[in-house]
Amino acid sequence: MPTPSLTALPIRRLTLRDLGACADLSEDRGWPREEHKWGFLLTAGKGFGVDDPAGGLVAACVVTEYGTWERPELGAIGMVLVAERHARQGVGRRLMRHVVSLAGTTPLTLYATPYGRPLYEELGFKATGRAEMLLGPFTPEGREYRVVTRAATADDLPAILRLDEEVFGADRTPFVTRLPAFADQLRVAEESGRVIGYAAAWPNVNTHVVGPLIARDTETAKALITSLAAGTDRPLRTDIDVRHEELLAWAKARGLVSVASNAVMTYGITDLPGDWTRRFAPLTVAAG
Numbered sequence: 001m002p003t004p005s006l007t008a009l010p011i012r013r014l015t016l017r018d019l020g021a022c023a024d025l026s027e028d029r030g031w032p033r034e035e036h037k038w039g040f041l042l043t044a045g046k047g048f049g050v051d052d053p054a055g056g057l058v059a060a061c062v063v064t065e066y067g068t069w070e071r072p073e074l075g076a077i078g079m080v081l082v083a084e085r086h087a088r089q090g091v092g093r094r095l096m097r098h099v100v101s102l103a104g105t106t107p108l109t110l111y112a113t114p115y116g117r118p119l120y121e122e123l124g125f126k127a128t129g130r131a132e133m134l135l136g137p138f139t140p141e142g143r144e145y146r147v148v149t150r151a152a153t154a155d156d157l158p159a160i161l162r163l164d165e166e167v168f169g170a171d172r173t174p175f176v177t178r179l180p181a182f183a184d185q186l187r188v189a190e191e192s193g194r195v196i197g198y199a200a201a202w203p204n205v206n207t208h209v210v211g212p213l214i215a216r217d218t219e220t221a222k223a224l225i226t227s228l229a230a231g232t233d234r235p236l237r238t239d240i241d242v243r244h245e246e247l248l249a250w251a252k253a254r255g256l257v258s259v260a261s262n263a264v265m266t267y268g269i270t271d272l273p274g275d276w277t278r279r280f281a282p283l284t285v286a287a288g
Helices: 004-008 016-028 035-044 091-103 119-123 154-168 218-229 246-254
Strands: 011-014 046-051 055-069 070-082 108-112 126-136 148-151 184-189 194-204 207-215 237-242 256-265 279-281
Touching: 011 091, 016 035, 016 055, 016 070, 035 055, 035 070, 035 194, 046 091, 055 091, 070 091, 091 108, 091 119, 091 154, 108 119, 119 126, 119 256, 126 207, 126 246, 148 218, 154 184, 154 194, 154 207, 184 218, 194 218, 207 256, 218 237, 218 246
Parallel strands: 070 108, 207 237
Antiparallel strands: 011 046, 046 055, 055 070, 108 256, 126 237, 126 256, 148 184, 184 194, 194 207, 207 279, 237 279
16 A cells, blocks of 8 residues: 555656756666656656655656647657655556546557556556567668668758658657757658658667657668668667568668567557558657
């Protein structure tokens, strides 16, 4: 049973002033500190947390809303963490119930680890898909791609935003416009002067994470990953929708190995909006 002291602790909004406490919480659960990612999520999304009277955070999570400011169309939940010393006392369940209640009629989505999935199912989330996390040094094929890729410029932003909304199924302007400052690389694929895909590579501990990855087809996705890999000497990490079997097989042949699998879960909708055939990988499983 939850202790009375924990059930009485208020849930509050987190800000960038809580960045250190959020990183400490990640480290407490054996995750990397990931200050860079936490900073992005606390700026682009809404953080919620429970303060520990002894210092630090008892629990935290982030919700990133997509759509208009007045009427969000989808909320992505991520970074759901409870301090080890307070685990299995109902704090995570209470925080999730709070987030679901605040969402009202807005549909929700999240990526669930096998450990967290039972809680989300208890709250009414349904598994609708799966993503496979790949990690490792990338070995290029040594061939030219027909698809042209290049570094994105400020002039590309309107086209990137249009493509992202079309593929994702909701307006993500506050999210996408932060990518140039967040990522070390942002590249576009184009055909006849038209943007047909884009991808970012951002730093996380000793890797570069590839995501978001949106592309017209698998060949375009391969070209974007290859171009991003050419710009770094770090191992790559990415989370690929398992329905993209050809890209998964290709990435594994290029040296990436499967290290985890997360269930894609939804609440209030039976499947994610948009066009999954062009949505290959999220920015992070914490934001969709």
